[in-house]
Amino acid sequence: MLARTVFGVVVMMFVLIQAGFAGGKDDIQKYFNDTASKVKATTDPAEKRAILDKSLQTMSKALDKVQKSPLISKEDRAGIDQFKATLKENQDELTGSNGFERVPDAQLNAFSEYVVQNMEQADKTITISLVTALLIVIIIILLV
Amino acid sequence: MKSLFNRSFTSATQAHLMRIVSIACVVFVIFLSSCSTSSLTQRGIPLGEESSPPPHYSMVFVIHGDGDYGFHDPLGNVHRADEEALMRAKRVAMQNPQAEVFIFHEKPRKHTLLFFPRRDGKFYYYRQGRMMVTESYWRDQGPSRFDTEVKLYNQFHAAEQPQPVRVFLYFGHEIPEYDGAGYDASYSHRTFTVRDLAEELKRITPDSTKFDLIVLSTCFNGTPHTIAALAPYARTIVASPDNLHLSYFDLQPFEQLDARLHDGDIAGFAKNFALQSFDRLTEDIQTAVTVAVYDVDRVQGFLHAVDSTYNHTLTALKGQKPGSVGHCDCAEDSAYALPGISEGVDVFYRPPRFGRSKHKLNHSGWECRRLSK
Numbered sequence: 001m002l003a004r005t006v007f008g009v010v011v012m013m014f015v016l017i018q019a020g021f022a023g024g025k026d027d028i029q030k031y032f033n034d035t036a037s038k039v040k041a042t043t044d045p046a047e048k049r050a051i052l053d054k055s056l057q058t059m060s061k062a063l064d065k066v067q068k069s070p071l072i073s074k075e076d077r078a079g080i081d082q083f084k085a086t087l088k089e090n091q092d093e094l095t096g097s098n099g100f101e102r103v104p105d106a107q108l109n110a111f112s113e114y115v116v117q118n119m120e121q122a123d124k125t126i127t128i129s130l131v132t133a134l135l136i137v138i139i140i141i142l143l144v
Numbered sequence: 145m146k147s148l149f150n151r152s153f154t155s156a157t158q159a160h161l162m163r164i165v166s167i168a169c170v171v172f173v174i175f176l177s178s179c180s181t182s183s184l185t186q187r188g189i190p191l192g193e194e195s196s197p198p199p200h201y202s203m204v205f206v207i208h209g210d211g212d213y214g215f216h217d218p219l220g221n222v223h224r225a226d227e228e229a230l231m232r233a234k235r236v237a238m239q240n241p242q243a244e245v246f247i248f249h250e251k252p253r254k255h256t257l258l259f260f261p262r263r264d265g266k267f268y269y270y271r272q273g274r275m276m277v278t279e280s281y282w283r284d285q286g287p288s289r290f291d292t293e294v295k296l297y298n299q300f301h302a303a304e305q306p307q308p309v310r311v312f313l314y315f316g317h318e319i320p321e322y323d324g325a326g327y328d329a330s331y332s333h334r335t336f337t338v339r340d341l342a343e344e345l346k347r348i349t350p351d352s353t354k355f356d357l358i359v360l361s362t363c364f365n366g367t368p369h370t371i372a373a374l375a376p377y378a379r380t381i382v383a384s385p386d387n388l389h390l391s392y393f394d395l396q397p398f399e400q401l402d403a404r405l406h407d408g409d410i411a412g413f414a415k416n417f418a419l420q421s422f423d424r425l426t427e428d429i430q431t432a433v434t435v436a437v438y439d440v441d442r443v444q445g446f447l448h449a450v451d452s453t454y455n456h457t458l459t460a461l462k463g464q465k466p467g468s469v470g471h472c473d474c475a476e477d478s479a480y481a482l483p484g485i486s487e488g489v490d491v492f493y494r495p496p497r498f499g500r501s502k503h504k505l506n507h508s509g510w511e512c513r514r515l516s517k
Contacts, residue, residue, distance in 0.1 A: 025212050033216040078465055093498055103498065113218050114430035114498045120215050121363070121387045121431060 025128070027137040031059065032119050036112035045105035049094065052112060056091045060084060062139040072132055079128040086122045090115050196272050201243035201401050202308040204297065204348070205233040208316030210252045210264070210328040215390040218428050225390035226251075229315040229361070232395040237270035239399035244302050245270040248293050250283060253330035264330065265292065269300045276300075289336060290344035297348050309401075309410065310355045312345065312378075315392055318363040321370060321513075322458050338365070338373045345377040354379050354440075356410045359417075361392045364471055366436045367511050368454045368480075372447045375440045380414045385491075385511035386434040386471070393421040393435070411439060415490055422492035432496040436509035442488025446510075453479045457513055470516040475508035485510060 035055035039048045066072060067080045089100075094111070096102025103111045128136075209226030216222055230249050237245035247268040254262045263280035270276060277300060284291040302308075320327060324335035349355065358378040360370070366385030374381060382393070397404060397417040405413055418435045425433045461469050474480035491509035495502050 026214050029214060029216065030222075033220050033222075036216075037220045075465075089499065100500075107497075110430055111498055114496070116216055117389060117429060117431045118496075118499070120390070 025130075025133045028059075028133060029116070029120055031055070031137075031140060032116045036109075036116050039112040040109050045108060048105075048108040048112075052094055052108065052115070053091070056087055056094070056115075058140060058143050059136075060087055060091070062136050062143055063087070065139050066132060066135045069135065071135065073129065076129055076132040080132070083122065083128070086118065090118065198306070199242060199244040199271065199302055199308045201240060201311065201405075202301070203236070203240075203243055203245045203311045203313070203398070205229075205236075205245070205247045206293070206312075206314045206316075207233065207247065207249045208314075208327075210250050210330050211317055212329065213390060217391070223391070225392060226315065229392055229395075233313075234268065234270075234275075236395050236398045237268070237275070238273050240401050241273040242402055243270070243273075244300075244308070246297055246300070248296075250328075267293075267296050269296075271302075285331070285334070288343070289334075289340045290347070294344060294347045301348075307353055309357075309405065309408075310349075310353070311357045311359070311398075312355045313359040313361065313395075314341065315361045319360070319365055319370065321367065322462050338370045342373045342377065345374065349377050356380065357382070357414055359393060360384070361388065363388045364511055366434070366438075366509060367513075368447055368450050368474070369458065371438050371440070371443060372451065375444070375447070378440050380411050381438040381440060382414055382418050383436060383438070384434050385436055385473070385507065385509055386432045388435075389425060389429045389431065389433075391425065391428070393417070394424045396420065411437075418490070418492055422494075426494050430497045431499075432501060433492075433494045434507050434509075435492045437490040438509075439488040444488075446482065446484045446487060449482055449484065450474075450480050454512070461513060461515070464515065468516050470514055471511050472514055473504075473507050474510035474512040475506075477512050477514065480510065480512055481508075 032055070035051060038051050042048055042051070063080050063084050067077055072080070092098040093100040094103055207226050207229045209224075209230075213225040214222060215225060226249065230247065233245070233247045237243070237247065245268075247270075249266040249268075251264050251266060253264050256262055263282055265281040265283045267277070267279040267281055268275055269278075279296065281292050281296070284293075288294075317327070319341055320335075320337050322337060324337035324340070326332050327336040328334050345355070345358075354376075355378045358374055358381045360366075360374075360381065360383040363384060364386065366383040370383070371381055394417075397413070397420050404416075414437050418437045422433060422435045425435075475485060485508050489509035491507055493507040493509075495504045
C-alpha cells in the first residue's frame with residue numbers, strides 16, 4: 001500500500017512539474033484566445049464589447065495583484081509594467097479613450113484577434129519568469 | 145507451516161530484489177545513454193553508396209525552438225512555431241531532388257525521469273529528396289555556440305563543383321544585437337547575438353563564397369546593424385524590420401526550386417518569396433506585417449553612412465532595462481533619414497489594423513532602436 005502511495009506521489013510530481021513547465025505564459029495566451037472565441041461566438045456587438053472589456057480588466061487586476069506580491073522580482077515588476085501598458089492601450093482603443101478611435105462594432109472580431117496576436121508578440125519581448133506567469137494564471141482563475 | 149512461510153518469504157524477497165535490480169539496470173542504461181557524448185545517428189541510405197549528381201542547391205535551415213514558440217491561429221488552434229517550421233523545411237527538402245538540405249532543430253533542454261538530460265539538438269540531412277541522415281546531438285555549450293552544427297555541416301556538405309545555389313534560413317525570435325542573454329529558455333546565462341550568427345556563417349563559407357540568399361524569419365532583424373553583420377556572407381537578405389508573426393515566412397516558394405529558379409534570378413526569386421509571404425501573412429494577421437528584401441551590394445552606401453550612429457546608439461542602450469528600449473522605423477529618426485535610405489531595399493508593408501500605428505502608411509524597410517520615452 002505504502003509503495004503504491006509513494007509511486008502515486010512520484011507520478012503526480014512528474015505530471016505537475018511537466019504541467020508547470022508547459023503552463024504559465026501558454027495559459028496567459030490561452031486566456032486571450034478564449035476571450036476571442038467568446039467574442040466571435042456572439043453576434044451582439046454590445047456583448048462582444050462587454051466580453052473584451054471584462055477580459056482586459058480581469059487581466060489588469062490580476063497583474064496589479066501579482067505586482068504587489070513580495071514574491072516578484074524587480075525585473076518581473078518591470079515586465080508586468082510593460083504588459084500593463086500594452087493592455088491599457090487595448091482597453092483605450094476598445095472604449096475610444098486617450099486619443100484612440102473607438103473600435104467600430106463591425107471590427108470587434110478582428111480586434112479580438114489583434115489582442116491575441118499583440119499579446120503573443122508582446123510576450124516575446126516582455127520578460128516574466130515562470131513563477132510570475134503561474135501566479136498571474138492562478139489569480140485570473142480566482143477572479144473569473 | 146513455518147518452513148512454508150519462510151520459503152514463500154524468501155522467494156518474495158528474491159523476486160522483489162530482482163525487480164529492484166532490473167529497475168536499477170534500466171535507470172543506469174538511461175543514465176549512460178544520456179551522458180554519452182556521441183551522437184545518435186540513423187542513416188536512411190549509406191552515404192557514399194548513392195551515386196547522386198552534384199546538388200544544384202544547398203540549403204541550411206536553423207530552427208530555434210528553445211523558447212516560447214506557441215501561438216494561436218485565427219480559428220483559435222494552438223500551434224508550435226518551431227515544430228511547424230521543421231515540418232515545412234522537411235517538405236522543402238523532399239520536394240527538391242536537386243538539393244542538399246541541412247536542418248538543425250535547436251530544442252529545449254528536457255530530462256527523462258527528471259534527472260537524465262536528453263539531447264537538445266536534432267539534425268536532418270537530405271539529398272535527392274530523401275533523408276540520408278538524422279542525428280540527435282548536444283548543442284554547443286561553449287562560446288562558439290554553433291560548433292556542433294558547423295562540424296555536422298562540414299561532415300556532410302557535398303564539396304563538388306560547380307558551386308550550388310546556396311541558401312541559409314533562420315527561424316526564431318529576434319536575434320539580439322547586443323547582450324543576448326536569455327535567448328535560450330533552457331540556458332538563461334548563455335548569450336546569442338547577431339555576431340554569433342555571422343560567425344557561424346563565416347565558418348560554413350570558408351572559401352568566401354557568399355550565400356546567394358539569407359532569410360531571417362525573425363522579428364526586428366531588418367536593421368542596419370544586422371544586415372551589415374551578415375552582409376559579408378550574403379548577396380540578398382530577406383528579413384522583417386518589424387514584428388513578424390510566429391507563423392513565419394511562407395516556405396512554399398522553396399518547394400521545387402528547379403521550376404522557380406530555372407533562370408537563375410535569385411534576386412527576383414527573393415522578391416517573389418517576400419511578396420508571397422507578405423500576402424499569406426496579411427490574410428490572417430491583424431498586427432503589422434513588414435517584409436523587406438535587401439540587395440546587399442546596393443545597401444552598402446546607406447549602411448556605411450549610418451554605421452557609427454547606429455553603433456553609438458547600441459553602446460548607449462547596453463545596460464538599459466529591456467522595457468526601456470523601443471523600436472522605430474529608421475525613417476522617423478533624422479539621424480537615419482538620409483537620401484539613400486531606400487536604395488537597394490524592396491519593402492512589403494501593411495500597418496497594424498489597430499493600435500497607434502494603424503495610420504502609418506509606409507515603412508522604410510529599416511528598423512532602428514531608441515530609448516522609450
